[in-house]
Amino acid sequence: MSAPRAASTVVLGLGNVIHSDDGAGVHAVQRLKETPDLPQDIDLIEGGTLGLSLLPYLWDAVRIVVLDAVDVGQPPGTIVRLSGDEIRSLRGSVSVHLVGLADLLGALQLVANPTQEITLLGVQPASTEWGTELSQEVQAAIPQLVRAARELLCRWSQPLEQAAG
Amino acid sequence: MARIVVDPVTRIEGHLRIEAQVDGGAVSDAWSSGTMFRGIELILRGRDPREAWIWAQRICGVCTTVHALTSVRAVEDALGVEVPENARIIRNIIAGTQHVQDHVIHFYHLHALDWVDVTLALKADPGKTSQLAESISDWPKSSKNYFKAIQDRLKALVASKQLSLFSSGYWGHPAYHLPPEANLLAVAHYLEALEFQREFIRIHAVLGGKNPHLQTYLVGGMSTAMDPNEPQATINPERITFLSELASKAQEFVDKVYIPDVLAVASFYPDWFGRGENLGNFLSYGCFPQGSIKDPTRLFLPRGIIMNRDLSKVHPFDPANVTEYVTHSWYNYSDGDQKAKHPFEGETNPKYTGPKPPFEHLEVEQKYSWLKSPRYQDQPMEVGPLSRMLVAYASGHQEVKDLVNAALGKLNAQPTALFSTLGRIAARAIEAQLLARHVSKWVDELGANLAHGDLRIHNGEKWDPDTWPREAKGFGFHEAPRGALAHWVQIEDKKIKNYQCVVPTTWNAGPRDANGKRGAYETSLLKTPIADPERPVEILRTIHSFDPCLACAVHVVDAQGRKYRVLKAS
Numbered sequence: 001m002s003a004p005r006a007a008s009t010v011v012l013g014l015g016n017v018i019h020s021d022d023g024a025g026v027h028a029v030q031r032l033k034e035t036p037d038l039p040q041d042i043d044l045i046e047g048g049t050l051g052l053s054l055l056p057y058l059w060d061a062v063r064i065v066v067l068d069a070v071d072v073g074q075p076p077g078t079i080v081r082l083s084g085d086e087i088r089s090l091r092g093s094v095s096v097h098l099v100g101l102a103d104l105l106g107a108l109q110l111v112a113n114p115t116q117e118i119t120l121l122g123v124q125p126a127s128t129e130w131g132t133e134l135s136q137e138v139q140a141a142i143p144q145l146v147r148a149a150r151e152l153l154c155r156w157s158q159p160l161e162q163a164a165g
Numbered sequence: 166m167a168r169i170v171v172d173p174v175t176r177i178e179g180h181l182r183i184e185a186q187v188d189g190g191a192v193s194d195a196w197s198s199g200t201m202f203r204g205i206e207l208i209l210r211g212r213d214p215r216e217a218w219i220w221a222q223r224i225c226g227v228c229t230t231v232h233a234l235t236s237v238r239a240v241e242d243a244l245g246v247e248v249p250e251n252a253r254i255i256r257n258i259i260a261g262t263q264h265v266q267d268h269v270i271h272f273y274h275l276h277a278l279d280w281v282d283v284t285l286a287l288k289a290d291p292g293k294t295s296q297l298a299e300s301i302s303d304w305p306k307s308s309k310n311y312f313k314a315i316q317d318r319l320k321a322l323v324a325s326k327q328l329s330l331f332s333s334g335y336w337g338h339p340a341y342h343l344p345p346e347a348n349l350l351a352v353a354h355y356l357e358a359l360e361f362q363r364e365f366i367r368i369h370a371v372l373g374g375k376n377p378h379l380q381t382y383l384v385g386g387m388s389t390a391m392d393p394n395e396p397q398a399t400i401n402p403e404r405i406t407f408l409s410e411l412a413s414k415a416q417e418f419v420d421k422v423y424i425p426d427v428l429a430v431a432s433f434y435p436d437w438f439g440r441g442e443n444l445g446n447f448l449s450y451g452c453f454p455q456g457s458i459k460d461p462t463r464l465f466l467p468r469g470i471i472m473n474r475d476l477s478k479v480h481p482f483d484p485a486n487v488t489e490y491v492t493h494s495w496y497n498y499s500d501g502d503q504k505a506k507h508p509f510e511g512e513t514n515p516k517y518t519g520p521k522p523p524f525e526h527l528e529v530e531q532k533y534s535w536l537k538s539p540r541y542q543d544q545p546m547e548v549g550p551l552s553r554m555l556v557a558y559a560s561g562h563q564e565v566k567d568l569v570n571a572a573l574g575k576l577n578a579q580p581t582a583l584f585s586t587l588g589r590i591a592a593r594a595i596e597a598q599l600l601a602r603h604v605s606k607w608v609d610e611l612g613a614n615l616a617h618g619d620l621r622i623h624n625g626e627k628w629d630p631d632t633w634p635r636e637a638k639g640f641g642f643h644e645a646p647r648g649a650l651a652h653w654v655q656i657e658d659k660k661i662k663n664y665q666c667v668v669p670t671t672w673n674a675g676p677r678d679a680n681g682k683r684g685a686y687e688t689s690l691l692k693t694p695i696a697d698p699e700r701p702v703e704i705l706r707t708i709h710s711f712d713p714c715l716a717c718a719v720h721v722v723d724a725q726g727r728k729y730r731v732l733k734a735s
Binding site: 016017018045046047048050052053054055056057059107109110111130131132 | 202204205207208220223224229270274318322356359360362363366367376377378
């Protein structure tokens with residue numbers, strides 16, 4: 001436990017748990033921790049809104065799942081999936097205090113990180129006002145989000161020939 | 166005459182907005198607006214005070230540990246709990262590490278691009294860059310081949326159009342003055358700083374647990390296990406050695422990379438020692454206790470106030486003199502908005518009266534910010550590394566005086582040059598240098614206690630709420646990397662009755678008060694020359710020099726208009 005050495009697969013829950021649905025990704029990663037039968041050697045990180053400070057946790061990651069609230073203009077609770085360049089092209093930011101996900105991924109490229117696969121599983125928030133509870137719609141969607149993450153992790157953990165078939 | 170709007174200053178929508186009036190090529194007036202409501206006080210009401218820190222550390226995205234620390238201190242102050250020496254030392258190590266880490270990240274990853282034109286680095290001669298590097302430092306990574314490799318990496322990134330991190334600069338702006346070689350050097354160190362933070366932050370992983378949000382605070386001390394003979398204990402002799410190694414490496418990076426870079430960049434921008442000057446009022450609560458936190462004379466960085474740029478006198482600080490106005494803030498006080506309130510009487514009644522977004526300009530004659538206006542003895546104050554270093558310097562802190570004088574000597578500048586945009590940058594680097602040394606010393610102290618069998622780390626006397634008085638109130642303070650931070654807590658019937666935070670960026674970024682006195686950002690922008698109102702990099706230079714933090718906020722990824730797949734519920 002002495003160091004945040006990243007495992008080759010990392011699940012990163014983002015968001016602020018005192019802004020209601022903004023914290024959906026963190027709630028989901030907490031729930032995922034309690035899920036039995038997860039593949040071995042996966043790092044589950046409650047990333048909060050730490051931005052660039054999360055870089056050490058992703059440094060050596062080959063596969064990354066990001067769980068987050070995503071505003072896609074869909075009904076609250078809708079689960080969406082983005083991958084690869086779809087995520088990298090999200091709006092970036094120069095603030096280190098709330099550095100955008102795109103910037104975190106940009107920094108990974110700068111440090112020659114070996115990421116091969118990255119998937120964002122997101123949930124459309126209903127509210128990001130101050131509050132520690134999720135909205136009903138997002139609360140109800142968390143199990144689906146967790147299930148989607150678990151399925152992805154299981155698929156990734158299979159040997160390549162099986163995954164291909 | 167033109168009104169420039171910079172919103173968002175950190176390119177995050179809805180946090181910090183600056184409106185500046187430009188007359189004859191210079192700023193004639195400015196307004197700073199926090200555009201995001203901060204309601205932590207409402208979240209904490211009614212909770213167990215022993216858990217307040219867990220919520221408080223989520224106030225800010227990056228400053229999590231400073232809010233956790235300030236919160237446990239506020240509750241300890243209210244309940245009259247003294248923490249054991251080991252807890253005090255571990256808190257100093259964690260906080261000192263945070264300062265060094267934060268200052269390095271701020272300089273290279275937030276602020277450098279206001280001074281460094283990344284695109285010019287592509288034109289640099291790697292051989293000359295090597296000569297430049299070796300002329301300012303004996304840091305080993307300085308060969309021609311090393312800089313050539315960095316330049317090639319940068320070229321590849323530019324070719325792949327994946328330069329998102331660097332996409333925001335005003336490249337080619339006439340206010341950039343560094344030669345291409347200095348730009349390449351800065352880009353190389355930008356990358357090295359990323360590696361630096363990866364290693365150095367392992368100190369937090371050892372002392373705070375694996376989660377990026379530290380888990381080991383407790384009201385009354387820490388929950389970190391100390392045992393000289395237990396290989397599994399968090400703190401054992403092996404771990405002390407590990408911490409010492411990390412601290413030494415950090416010291417070397419700050420001494421040989423960060424400090425020389427700051428001095429080199431500053432030498433190309435001498436005008437900025439005369440710009441961004443502020444109120445001349447500086448506040449430091451002091452921090453890093455060397456003994457009981459109740460004894461201000463035992464604070465490693467001293468406590469005090471400097472008024473009107475007068476470094477010959479340091480006034481004592483009394484928390485009773487802190488008040489907050491809401492005259493120009495989107496809140497109501499129950500007895501009217503013209504009078505300031507002490508945080509113990511503080512109220513958080515949000516009432517937005519501004520224009521409906523999207524709007525062109527704020528109604529600056531009325532209310533225009535979600536930040537309150539903190540005042541000390543009714544005067545606006547600047548907080549942050551510059552305030553801390555000036556208070557220490559004026560208090561006769563020998564180590565600080567030596568470091569400040571050494572830096573000023575190399576820049577051929579007088580102490581009054583510190584009242585400026587570059588002064589803030591220099592003070593931050595000097596503080597990192599000072600604290601990197603002291604993290605090493607605190608690790609040694611902890612190691613000595615471990616060796617002597619002093620393993621006490623938590624004082625549980627007041628843990629049981631039945632031991633508490635029915636009513637109690639406390640003041641918790643810390644000097645966060647970006648300035649004076651305080652929490653005021655009132656406890657009644659074992660629960661939080663009121664909780665008020667006055668954060669550094671509120672001191673610096675707050676709006677005018679009832680007397681029309683500008684806040685620190687607003688004053689510091691006056692007279693700043695603006696070469697191109699469409700690209701006001703000069704405004705960013707000064708505002709970023711404060712290390713603004715308004716990220717007390719929301720993080721929804723905006724994917725409107727992007728491709729995504731909806732997963733159907735199964």
